Amino acid sequence: MAKLTNISGFPEWLPEQKLLENALIEKIKEVYESHGFVPIETPSVELMSTLASQGVVDKELYTLHRAGSEQDKEAELGLHFDLTVPFARYVAQHLNDLVFPFKRYQLQRVWRGERPQKGRFREFYQFDVDIVAREHLPVSCDAEVLTILDKAYTAINISPHLLKVNNRKLLHGIYAGYGLSEEARKKAITAIDKLDKISEEGVLGELSQIEGVSQETGQSILNACNLICPATEAISRLEALGIEGELFAAGIGEMKEILSLLPVTTLERMELNLSLARGLHYYTGIIVEVHMPEYPEYGSVGGGGRYEGLVSQFMKKEIPGVGVSIGLTRLMDLILSNNLLQDTAPPAAQVLVAVLNEEQRVTCNAHAETLRQAGVSTEVFFKSPKLGKQIDFAAKKNIPYVLFVDGESGALEIKDLLSGEQENVSDLESWAELLS
Amino acid sequence: MAKLTNISGFPEWLPEQKLLENALIEKIKEVYESHGFVPIETPSVELMSTLASQGVVDKELYTLHRAGSEQDKEAELGLHFDLTVPFARYVAQHLNDLVFPFKRYQLQRVWRGERPQKGRFREFYQFDVDIVAREHLPVSCDAEVLTILDKAYTAINISPHLLKVNNRKLLHGIYAGYGLSEEARKKAITAIDKLDKISEEGVLGELSQIEGVSQETGQSILNACNLICPATEAISRLEALGIEGELFAAGIGEMKEILSLLPVTTLERMELNLSLARGLHYYTGIIVEVHMPEYPEYGSVGGGGRYEGLVSQFMKKEIPGVGVSIGLTRLMDLILSNNLLQDTAPPAAQVLVAVLNEEQRVTCNAHAETLRQAGVSTEVFFKSPKLGKQIDFAAKKNIPYVLFVDGESGALEIKDLLSGEQENVSDLESWAELLS
Numbered sequence: 001m002a003k004l005t006n007i008s009g010f011p012e013w014l015p016e017q018k019l020l021e022n023a024l025i026e027k028i029k030e031v032y033e034s035h036g037f038v039p040i041e042t043p044s045v046e047l048m049s050t051l052a053s054q055g056v057v058d059k060e061l062y063t064l065h066r067a068g069s070e071q072d073k074e075a076e077l078g079l080h081f082d083l084t085v086p087f088a089r090y091v092a093q094h095l096n097d098l099v100f101p102f103k104r105y106q107l108q109r110v111w112r113g114e115r116p117q118k119g120r121f122r123e124f125y126q127f128d129v130d131i132v133a134r135e136h137l138p139v140s141c142d143a144e145v146l147t148i149l150d151k152a153y154t155a156i157n158i159s160p161h162l163l164k165v166n167n168r169k170l171l172h173g174i175y176a177g178y179g180l181s182e183e184a185r186k187k188a189i190t191a192i193d194k195l196d197k198i199s200e201e202g203v204l205g206e207l208s209q210i211e212g213v214s215q216e217t218g219q220s221i222l223n224a225c226n227l228i229c230p231a232t233e234a235i236s237r238l239e240a241l242g243i244e245g246e247l248f249a250a251g252i253g254e255m256k257e258i259l260s261l262l263p264v265t266t267l268e269r270m271e272l273n274l275s276l277a278r279g280l281h282y283y284t285g286i287i288v289e290v291h292m293p294e295y296p297e298y299g300s301v302g303g304g305g306r307y308e309g310l311v312s313q314f315m316k317k318e319i320p321g322v323g324v325s326i327g328l329t330r331l332m333d334l335i336l337s338n339n340l341l342q343d344t345a346p347p348a349a350q351v352l353v354a355v356l357n358e359e360q361r362v363t364c365n366a367h368a369e370t371l372r373q374a375g376v377s378t379e380v381f382f383k384s385p386k387l388g389k390q391i392d393f394a395a396k397k398n399i400p401y402v403l404f405v406d407g408e409s410g411a412l413e414i415k416d417l418l419s420g421e422q423e424n425v426s427d428l429e430s431w432a433e434l435l436s
Numbered sequence: 437m438a439k440l441t442n443i444s445g446f447p448e449w450l451p452e453q454k455l456l457e458n459a460l461i462e463k464i465k466e467v468y469e470s471h472g473f474v475p476i477e478t479p480s481v482e483l484m485s486t487l488a489s490q491g492v493v494d495k496e497l498y499t500l501h502r503a504g505s506e507q508d509k510e511a512e513l514g515l516h517f518d519l520t521v522p523f524a525r526y527v528a529q530h531l532n533d534l535v536f537p538f539k540r541y542q543l544q545r546v547w548r549g550e551r552p553q554k555g556r557f558r559e560f561y562q563f564d565v566d567i568v569a570r571e572h573l574p575v576s577c578d579a580e581v582l583t584i585l586d587k588a589y590t591a592i593n594i595s596p597h598l599l600k601v602n603n604r605k606l607l608h609g610i611y612a613g614y615g616l617s618e619e620a621r622k623k624a625i626t627a628i629d630k631l632d633k634i635s636e637e638g639v640l641g642e643l644s645q646i647e648g649v650s651q652e653t654g655q656s657i658l659n660a661c662n663l664i665c666p667a668t669e670a671i672s673r674l675e676a677l678g679i680e681g682e683l684f685a686a687g688i689g690e691m692k693e694i695l696s697l698l699p700v701t702t703l704e705r706m707e708l709n710l711s712l713a714r715g716l717h718y719y720t721g722i723i724v725e726v727h728m729p730e731y732p733e734y735g736s737v738g739g740g741g742r743y744e745g746l747v748s749q750f751m752k753k754e755i756p757g758v759g760v761s762i763g764l765t766r767l768m769d770l771i772l773s774n775n776l777l778q779d780t781a782p783p784a785a786q787v788l789v790a791v792l793n794e795e796q797r798v799t800c801n802a803h804a805e806t807l808r809q810a811g812v813s814t815e816v817f818f819k820s821p822k823l824g825k826q827i828d829f830a831a832k833k834n835i836p837y838v839l840f841v842d843g844e845s846g847a848l849e850i851k852d853l854l855s856g857e858q859e860n861v862s863d864l865e866s867w868a869e870l871l872s
Contacts, residue, residue, distance in 0.1 A: 002483075002485055002486055002525075002749050002750050003483060003485055003486070004525065004528055004529055004750050004751070005483070006529075007479060007481060007482075007483065007513065010479035010480075010481060011479070012477070012478055012479055012526070012529075013476070013477070014476075014530060014533050014534075015474040015475065015476050015534070015540065016474075018474070018475045018476050018477060019474065019475065022475060033813050034808040034813050034814065035785075035808070035813070035814070035815065036784050036785030036788075036813055036814065036815030036835075037784070038451040038452075038454070038455065038784045039451065039454045039455065039458060040449070040450075040451050040454050041448070041449070041454060042448055043443060043446035043447070043448055043559055044446075044480070044545065044547075044559060045443060045446060045559070046443075047438075047439055047441070047443065048503075049438055049439055050438055050439070060502075060503075061502070061503040062500050062501065062502060062503070063500075063501050063502075063503050064498050064499075064500065064501075064515075065498065065499050065500075065501060065511070066496075066497070066498060066499075066549040067484075067496075067497035067498070067499050067511065067514060067549075075501070075503065077443065078503065079500075089438075089440065090448070092440055093440055093442075093448075094450060097450050098450075098451070099829070099832050099833050101818045103784075103815070104451065109480065111480075113502040113503075123479055123480060123481070131818070133818065137818070138818055138819060140794075140797060140818060141818055144816070144818075147801075260798075261797060261798065261801070263801075263805075313438050314438050314440050315440070348472050348473070348474045348539075349471075349472030352472075358576075361576060361697060362696075362697065365697070365699075369699070372470040372471070377469050377470050377471070377472055378470065378471070378472065379471065379472030379539070380580070382537045382567070382569065382573070382574055382576060382577055382580075383574055393535070396535050397535050399472075
């Protein structure tokens with residue numbers, strides 16, 4: 001007998017759960033499409049040279065091998081760990097076939113060989129939107145992406161969400177103010193990103209190992225991270241920090257412009273959080289994470305930011321971009337673990353046609369087809385047991401109506417399982433039109 | 437500079453091609469859902485013990501490894517090569533949470549490490565429907581699955597399709613008639629499956645190596661395979677073969693019942709083809725393949741059949757099933773290579789809001805939002821160059837309408853790019869309602 005076990009970190013949903021996931025996907029897709037984004041998909045694999053050194057630890061990559069082939073030669077292909085790196089490669093590869101600014105959405109599974117834990121999987125869905133342009137991408141695009149992110153979480157309506165934003169330019173500006181070189185600033189960002197995982201003390205320890213960072217400077221950097229405030233107060237609070245230098249000023253200027261382009265409803269759900277760093281190397285400007293304060297144990301349920309150099313690693317062209325990713329599988333885990341949205345999934349079918357004996361089956365099939373043509377999803381029962389059994393089946397599957405052909409009169413009867421009422425229907429098409 | 441190459445066998449579409457693929461998916465999904473099938477998805481990986489010996493050559497399997505981990509230990513996980521085997525495992529694993537008969541559809545990528553060639557990929561989409569039941573699954577389910585398969589290809593409307601059907605019971609019946617043991621019959625099926633790939637002579641050679649098959653018997657088996665006729669003549673032509681024995685009689689009886697339950701439209705596109713064998717080991721009854729006679733070079737673009745033992749390999753229960761798979765990626769290849777359906781993909785957005793200067797942007801965003809709320813997908817141009825440039829952009833993206841705010845009067849103007857007409861719109865909501 002073959003083994004039957006859950007493969008840890010590879011989630012699998014029951015049909016009613018998948019229906020719920022599909023409903024979420026539809027709502028997010030609607031928001032993305034309403035802004036004119038077009039879908040793309042990329043292969044599940046990329047060359048290892050494309051995936052390497054983009055901020056994901058190498059051992060978290062899955063490589064692909066042909067079964068039985070020699071395993072000792074180095075892997076050429078790996079499964080992608082996010083959709084941003086494949087997207088950048090896609091843009092470079094199809095440059096001449098795309099219209100810029102190129103606005104795309106992408107829903108695919110990604111893989112990370114990390115230790116599975118609460119809300120963290122080895123295979124999971126991300127649902128991304130990005131905008132890229134040739135040479136220059138105005139920050140109005142950063143604002144559009146933030147707006148869309150807010151609209152998507154509002155549309156799926158799971159639990160109130162909070163958009164935490166920061167800007168890599170601000171972080172570089174602060175660290176530069178303390179005299180850190182560019183290289184040292186990047187290391188500082190990596191250290192600060194661990195604030196949630198290791199203690200302040202741990203982060204301080206890491207900071208003090210960076211060249212040019214004294215114990216005191218490390219403490220000052222940590223202190224600056226403590227600035228958390230509503231987005232509406234962000235600019236005045238940043239200015240009050242009194243940090244000098246072009247980098248910081250550029251960061252404030254950029255944030256000011258982005259915030260001025262956001263709808264009030266989005267601003268209201270946004271905070272500036274200077275401790276937000278995000279792990280991936282490629283961000284250069286705004287960074288954002290979505291949290292659900294009622295479920296802090298899930299951490300970030302979405303996020304993204306601005307990047308400049310991702311496409312240019314493949315070609316000598318400047319193609320800046322900004323994008324965000326919705327962590328669909330983590331959201332599903334949050335929803336299912338907390339029994340949210342349980343009544344929102346639609347039934348599998350609207351009508352069950354009961355079959356009282358096998359001689360009726362062809363007639364039953366024809367009635368079912370009439371209903372389907374009118375847009376009513378219809379199942380014909382696969383056997384012909386007593387009517388009661390077939391009604392039980394419909395009830396178990398939440399199918400609201402059972403149609404059957406009276407054995408003697410040949411009349412069509414429809415039973416409404418919710419009200420318990422039964423009616424004689426002479427014109428099935430008209431009845432179906434009322435329903436659909 | 438990172439390398440930029442196509443990875444052979446891993447297809448990637450441009451956005452307008454992906455829009456077309458999505459339109460196909462929607463049409464197929466509509467057919468599946470109209471019959472009350474529910475969606476599921478399984479992980480991309482299964483235990484190697486689940487994947488092994490299901491009729492796919494081992495070296496066609498892809499195995500997964502963590503980068504940098506020791507490669508010499510045997511792989512535990514492999515990427516699935518079809519959706520039927522994972523589905524059988526799913527049914528066994530979630531038996532107590534499913535309602536039977538369980539009717540599901542499943543759209544996912546599958547992977548096969550075979551040599552890429554015309555219409556054959558290493559990563560491709562399959563779109564499956566299956567019905568499974570406890571203990572007994574009436575052949576009315578076989579008929580439903582064939583009907584759905586026909587409806588799906590009719591709905592996507594690429595090119596006339598032909599359903600080739602056969603029945604493993606007929607094949608076993610014929611071979612048993614020539615005295616072949618069950619083991620020998622299975623080998624004969626594997627040999628006959630190669631008729632398209634190797635010559636008749638090659639198949640004869642393989643047949644004559646099976647125990648108990650003389651040169652003469654081999655030739656007789658090959659001759660029987662030559663029976664190809666319209667489905668409406670199938671029963672009389674089978675009976676005319678004059679083959680004795682219970683197995684063959686059971687095959688005829690089953691085919692008779694299935695054919696009697698098919699709509700005329702489906703029967704008209706169906707032929708009995710005794711040379712159809714299908715490679716996978718698990719089929720036990722009806723087998724079907726979909727071909728597009730205008731594009732013979734693509735071979736089968738879909739297929740499936742009845743299986744009995746797939747679920748029971750995981751548990752001591754009889755759970756027979758019947759299902760078919762639509763080869764979505766192969767269809768896409770056929771469509772794109774032959775420039776079919778080129779005008780059916782919708783535009784990315786219905787309206788472009790042109791921005792004449794950056795001071796207008798907030799107002800333009802608000803108008804765009806009004807349109808989106810009314811169900812009209814709308815893009816706001818990301819910069820503010822001359823109006824002509826923005827109209828060019830809309831034309832390039834097939835966006836039919838350009839809206840702009842007159843710089844002096846503040847009036848809303850909408851240009852219809854198809855007619856070239858421009859109108860002043862005082863009530864944007866009413867205009868949007870007419871459009872959507």
